[in-house]
Amino acid sequence: MDDIIQLLSMTFIQRALLVGIPVSLSAALLGVPLVLKRYSMIGDGLSHVGFCALSVAAVMNWAPLYFSIPVVVAAAFLLLRLSGKEKIKGDAATALITTASLAIGVIVTSFGSGLNTDVNSYMFGSILTMSRSDVALSIALSIAVLVLFVLFYNKLLAVTFDESFAKATGIRAELYNMLLALLTALTIVLGMRMMGTLLISGLIVFPALTAMRVFKRFRSVMICSACVSVVCFIAGITASYVFSTPAGASIVVADLAAFTVFSIIGAAKYR
Secondary structure (H helix, E strand, O other): OOOHHHOOOOOOOOOHHHHHHHHHHHHHHHHHHHHHOOOHHHHHHHHHHHHHHHHHHHHHHHOOOHHHHHHHHHHHHHHHHOOOOOOOOOOHHHHHHHHHHHHHHHHHHHHHOOOHHHHHHHHOOHHHOHHHHHHHHHHHHHHHHHHHHHOOHHHHHHHHHHHHHHHOOOOOHHHHHHHHHHHHHHHHHHHHHOOOOOOOOHHHHHHHHHHHOOOOOOHHHHHHHHHHHHHHHHHHHHHHHOOOOOOOHHHHHHHHHHHHHHHHHHHHHOO
């Protein structure tokens, strides 16, 4: 108990929990429709766009979050538009944006001071890079993402499972696909500071896949995914402090452990 109290008394741990829990919830909830729509790699593509934006912000000495958010949101809409083209499928569009953004980010970084500590923290995550303004903005945007997801839950559900039927019933599928892309872009940007651009997609994909190992109903998968995401985040942050390991990597390893356990349970359950 004393160790837990000592852990919670540290400022950077408090910031990590204040930001990480709502971001983990947002990522987990968005991960389910993204995985079902086979857009799970959109997180990886947008994270590389985020790296490009953060590299530009670092070189130009601009505020990283305020510059990255509109850039990543614009990339999400572009990716959605490219995915809708018959000549460029979803995975090809993601690969196109991913490699181009990474290349531009590396070139921009080379014009500055090279791969310094700031850029490394963007790639692999660092709790210490989060300022008070970052925490306030992250909490506000995370709450906005969660509220919008809950408000339009039924529409997103319909678009996820059968987009053609949703259009036939009068639902503006393109509008809600854009909403899903917007919420994903915001979540990616908020999570990059802690998880890093190379690991943030794991925060979206792992909880959803973990929940699907045991549960089959959409609502059950959503609830389980949210719970798994928060528990793994707290476990990862704790392990990071105890064993002095990178926070982002520790969280992903915790997600991997949960996925393994749920896979065993699921295999036994549906044998």
